[in-house]
Amino acid sequence: MFADPKVPSSAGRDATGMCAATVEFRHVSKSYDRRDGPAAVDDLTFTVPAGSVCVLVGPSGCGKTTSLKMVNRLIEPTGGQILVDGTDVAGEEVTALRRRIGYVIQQVGLFPHRTVGENVTTVPRLLGWSREQQRERAEELLGLVGLDPARYRDRYPAQLSGGERQRVGVARALAADPPLMLMDEPFAAVDPIVRERLQNEFLRIQAELAKTILFVTHDIDEAIKMGDLVAVMQAGGHLAQFAPPDEILARPASDFVARFVGADRGLKRLSLSRIGALPLHQAVTAVAGEPVGDARQRSLADPFPFLLLIDRAGRPLGWLPDRDVPADGIVDERLAIPASPLLERETTLKDALSMMIAADVQAGIVVDPAGRVLGLLTMEALGAAGRAGAAGRAGAGAALRRAERRPAAARPPAAAP
Amino acid sequence: MIDWSWVADHLGVLAFRVLQHLELTAIAVGAGFVISFGLAIWSVRRRAVYPPIAALAGILYTIPSLAMFAALISVTGFSVLTAEIPLILYTLVILIRNIVAGFDGVPAEVVEAARGMGYTSWGRLWRVELPLAVPLIIAGLRLASVSTIGLVTITGVISDSFGGLGYFILTGYHLQFATEIYVGAVPSILLAVAVDVAFVRLQARLTPWAATRGVAAG
Amino acid sequence: MGRDARRGGRLMVLLDALAAWFADPAHWAGPNGIPTRLLEHVALSGISMLIAGAIALPLGLWIGHTGRGATVAINAANLGRAIPSLALIGLAAPITAAFDPQLGFRVYPTLIAMIVLALPPILVNASAGVSEVDRDLVEAARGMGMRERQVLARVEIPIALPVILAGLRSAGVQIVATLTLGAIFGGGGLGNYLVLGIAQNDVGQVFGGVVLVAALALLVEGGFALLGRALTPVPLRAAEGGEHRGRALEGRAAG
Ligand SMILES: Nc1ncnc2c1ncn2[C@@H]1O[C@H](COP(=O)(O)OP(=O)(O)OP(=O)(O)O)[C@@H](O)[C@H]1O
Numbered sequence: 013m014f015a016d017p018k019v020p021s022s023a024g025r026d027a028t029g030m031c032a033a034t035v036e037f038r039h040v041s042k043s044y045d046r047r048d049g050p051a052a053v054d055d056l057t058f059t060v061p062a063g064s065v066c067v068l069v070g071p072s073g074c075g076k077t078t079s080l081k082m083v084n085r086l087i088e089p090t091g092g093q094i095l096v097d098g099t100d101v102a103g104e105e106v107t108a109l110r111r112r113i114g115y116v117i118q119q120v121g122l123f124p125h126r127t128v129g130e131n132v133t134t135v136p137r138l139l140g141w142s143r144e145q146q147r148e149r150a151e152e153l154l155g156l157v158g159l160d161p162a163r164y165r166d167r168y169p170a171q172l173s174g175g176e177r178q179r180v181g182v183a184r185a186l187a188a189d190p191p192l193m194l195m196d197e198p199f200a201a202v203d204p205i206v207r208e209r210l211q212n213e214f215l216r217i218q219a220e221l222a223k224t225i226l227f228v229t230h231d232i233d234e235a236i237k238m239g240d241l242v243a244v245m246q247a248g249g250h251l252a253q254f255a256p257p258d259e260i261l262a263r264p265a266s267d268f269v270a271r272f273v274g275a276d277r278g279l280k281r282l283s284l285s286r287i288g289a290l291p292l293h294q295a296v297t298a299v300a301g302e303p304v305g306d307a308r309q310r311s312l313a314d315p316f317p318f319l320l321l322i323d324r325a326g327r328p329l330g331w332l333p334d335r336d337v338p339a340d341g342i343v344d345e346r347l348a349i350p351a352s353p354l355l356e357r358e359t360t361l362k363d364a365l366s367m368m369i370a371a372d373v374q375a376g377i378v379v380d381p382a383g384r385v386l387g388l389l390t391m392e393a394l395g396a397a398g399r400a401g402a403a404g405r406a407g408a409g410a411a412l413r414r415a416e417r418r419p420a421a422a423r424p425p426a427a428a429p
Numbered sequence: 430m431i432d433w434s435w436v437a438d439h440l441g442v443l444a445f446r447v448l449q450h451l452e453l454t455a456i457a458v459g460a461g462f463v464i465s466f467g468l469a470i471w472s473v474r475r476r477a478v479y480p481p482i483a484a485l486a487g488i489l490y491t492i493p494s495l496a497m498f499a500a501l502i503s504v505t506g507f508s509v510l511t512a513e514i515p516l517i518l519y520t521l522v523i524l525i526r527n528i529v530a531g532f533d534g535v536p537a538e539v540v541e542a543a544r545g546m547g548y549t550s551w552g553r554l555w556r557v558e559l560p561l562a563v564p565l566i567i568a569g570l571r572l573a574s575v576s577t578i579g580l581v582t583i584t585g586v587i588s589d590s591f592g593g594l595g596y597f598i599l600t601g602y603h604l605q606f607a608t609e610i611y612v613g614a615v616p617s618i619l620l621a622v623a624v625d626v627a628f629v630r631l632q633a634r635l636t637p638w639a640a641t642r643g644v645a646a647g
Numbered sequence: 648m649g650r651d652a653r654r655g656g657r658l659m660v661l662l663d664a665l666a667a668w669f670a671d672p673a674h675w676a677g678p679n680g681i682p683t684r685l686l687e688h689v690a691l692s693g694i695s696m697l698i699a700g701a702i703a704l705p706l707g708l709w710i711g712h713t714g715r716g717a718t719v720a721i722n723a724a725n726l727g728r729a730i731p732s733l734a735l736i737g738l739a740a741p742i743t744a745a746f747d748p749q750l751g752f753r754v755y756p757t758l759i760a761m762i763v764l765a766l767p768p769i770l771v772n773a774s775a776g777v778s779e780v781d782r783d784l785v786e787a788a789r790g791m792g793m794r795e796r797q798v799l800a801r802v803e804i805p806i807a808l809p810v811i812l813a814g815l816r817s818a819g820v821q822i823v824a825t826l827t828l829g830a831i832f833g834g835g836g837l838g839n840y841l842v843l844g845i846a847q848n849d850v851g852q853v854f855g856g857v858v859l860v861a862a863l864a865l866l867v868e869g870g871f872a873l874l875g876r877a878l879t880p881v882p883l884r885a886a887e888g889g890e891h892r893g894r895a896l897e898g899r900a901a902g
């Protein structure tokens with residue numbers, strides 16, 4: 013079912029360079045009391061395609077952890093089946109199964125008596141890799157999670173910060189290049205700033221590795237940010253909705269989901285979309301220090317009441333109110349109001365809105381990577397995009413991943429959900 | 430194997446020895462508790478004194494009781510002090526550790542809360558910390574009592590006027606008379622187990638919130 | 648002033664007697680010589696430790712790992728602790744003597760009592776040490792595909808090692824001290840100096856015995872401390888809590 017785990021490192025991948033498995037829950041149930049007590053997980057059915065991130069989210073006690081642990085059989089289901097790449101996990105030898113599934117928990121669970129390097133290579137050692145292979149792999153993985161191997165390899169977990177420990181935990185789970193990763197609130201124990209950084213790093217790594225990941229959180233914002241697919245669970249272990257994040261926000265399947273995602277779901281949707289290919293308002297520009305020409309007429313004809321001054325390379329310098337634009341002569345940039353905010357194609361709509369509100373302007377300037385003006389993003393356009401969900405529909409994770417994968421290698425894009 | 434008629438003839442002596450056993454134990458544990466409580470409180474309030482006290486207690490622990498009794502004979506002769514001083518010293522080792530551990534185990538936030546509510550440091554010690562330390566203190570008393578019951582049997586080595594039930598074991602051995610050995614051995618085991626169980630009950634009753642944990646800590 | 652002088656005088660007498668006893672070459676040879684008695688003491692202690700360890704260590708580790716039978720084990724251990732060693736020796740003597748009139752009367756009873764004495768601390772510390780290993784760590788180990796044996800050997804035992812060793816150390820020290828009781832029953836070991844010294848009112852011999860036993864006990868204590876230091880993984884070394892707790896639990900059954 014999986015690539016042969018005895019073969020270390022990249023050799024385990026298939027021809028496309030990917031190493032991911034589909035996961036299928038079929039009517040999975042679990043009740044802890046034998047006598048048909050209240051179910052912790054109730055008739056769970058969904059399929060996670062290979063290479064995508066599925067986030068299980070829901071209030072405390074709704075059965076997320078239980079669902080996750082049934083995949084690597086730390087908990088045995090009382091009903092239904094879980095299939096990984098089409099094979100029922102119940103038929104697998106349990107230790108072999110677990111060695112092929114990466115596992116990260118909130119408390120990290122690094123072994124305090126082993127160095128960072130030894131922790132990372134726990135599973136390779138169980139699989140009998142050679143010392144040399146283990147050392148190489150540790151180095152590769154620490155680099156991948158952004159820890160300098162030379163500095164960190166021989167430290168003990170007690171000598172790490174919380175964020176560093178989480179990174180080591182992720183590296184350890186990735187060690188045998190598992191096609192499937194289970195992550196139970198992996199970033200819950202760190203402060204919001206570190207969490208944000210770890211999330212971004214996770215997305216970057218996932219863009220590179222394209223694993224299948226089941227990710228548990230009780231934070232809906234994290235779910236929306238990280239997931240290609242979101243499974244919203246509800247008390248009693250019911251699946252309330254299973255859909256891509258944008259759809260969860262746009263069309264909550266029930267009152268429960270609507271309440272759970274929150275009243276600000278319109279705003280949350282903006283955070284899922286990037287400016288990307290959104291139609292931009294063509295800015296009326298004039299090059300500073302050059303003859304003004306017909307700039308005044310053009311500017312007055314345009315509904316947007318400002319003229320944008322640019323330099324000779326096309327980079328924005330500042331705004332000039334229409335009525336202050338001279339009818340002739342040279343445009344003087346010293347009269348201009350500073351040209352903020354600057355937006356890029358990758359900026360999320362939520363960030364764009366926030367920056368425009370902060371700057372108290374009706375439009376943001378969208379620039380290309382060289383800083384040249386591409387056009388204006390107006391409040392109206394933003395509102396329209398929010399209502400229609402016009403820009404990229406997929407989760408931010410998937411969008412970012414696609415954006416990053418393209419330059420990295422000519423790999424085929426991840427199977428889109 | 431057991432000569433029951435001998436047993437029947439010696440019930441009076443048996444009763445005397447049981448009482449003596451309990452008396453020697455009670456004196457040792459009582460005096461030991463008073464001393465260790467004082468030392469423990471001193472240690473809790475003045476941390477610097479604890480390490481030397483603990484170290485001294487640790488060294489005492491390595492001296493065999495037989496040796497200590499023997500050594501004291503040359504100082505205090507065949508008086509009751511020769512029996513009681515080592516018994517008391519051994520209870521100190523157990524009790525001080527447990528009482529200090531009991532106070533140490535009081536959660537810092539509870540102490541903090543008590544301080545915040547305006548308790549004086551002595552008030553806090555008596556009203557807040559002591560009650561919470563009770564389970565470990567009782568556990569210490571239990572260990573001290575049971576081990577003292579065992580040690581009392583050895584005081585018979587000093588002279589026939591001590592030893593409690595140990596007297597029968599020692600004389601029975603010298604006479605190679607199994608019945609007398611058993612008349613000493615079986616009741617002394619029963620005594621130790623009975624006291625142990627009594628303390629478990631007491632512990633459960635005094636600290637209902639820590640019933641199961643108390644047993645484990647013993 | 649006068650009292651101090653008298654006390655000092657008594658101490659001098661004691662030290663003189665002690666020095667004289669150690670200096671006498673007769674005490675260094677023969678079946679009651681220091682080397683023989685020391686060797687007997689070490690051998691008997693070692694045998695008791697080995698047997699007790701062989702029983703209590705695997706059992707304690709298994710109980711700690713599975714959580715099964717913990718209550719029974721703790722209660723049994725408490726019972727074992729409550730039994731006075733002297734009583735146990737007395738109890739065993741007539742029975743073992745029936746099998747072997749010589750050793751069965753003089754050595755086996757003490758050996759049995761020492762084993763019973765050593766079982767509780769080893770058992771309790773091994774099971775408590777293992778069961779107190781953070782459950783998250785154990786689950787992480789299982790989740791990565793370790794077999795139960797590997798979980799025990801690679802995670803639980805190394806982390807519980809300070810507590811396990813504290814139990815062994817406590818058992819060792821108690822055995823070395825308590826084994827002296829065997830001499831009352833004609834067994835070998837350093838206790839003979841104490842028993843004979845009391846009988847003959849020989850202060851030098853009594854204190855000679857005391858010094859030897861205490862030195863041996865301290866050696867065992869120190870040896871286990873060094874072993875613990877050597878075997879404890881570096882990052883766990885600062886946590887000496889295991890020792891403190893291990894010792895806080897200990898009583899002295901008799902010795
Ligand atoms: N070992 C167990 N025995 C009995 N009931 C359990 C056990 N583990 C979990 N439960 C119950 O099953 C339900 C689901 O628990 P689970 O741990 O899966 O919740 P969760 O969604 O992960 O919650 P959280 O966000 O708080 O981690 C809860 O009601 C819980 O009380």
Ligand SMILES: [Mg+2]
Binds near residue numbers: 076078196
């Ligand atoms: Mg959970």
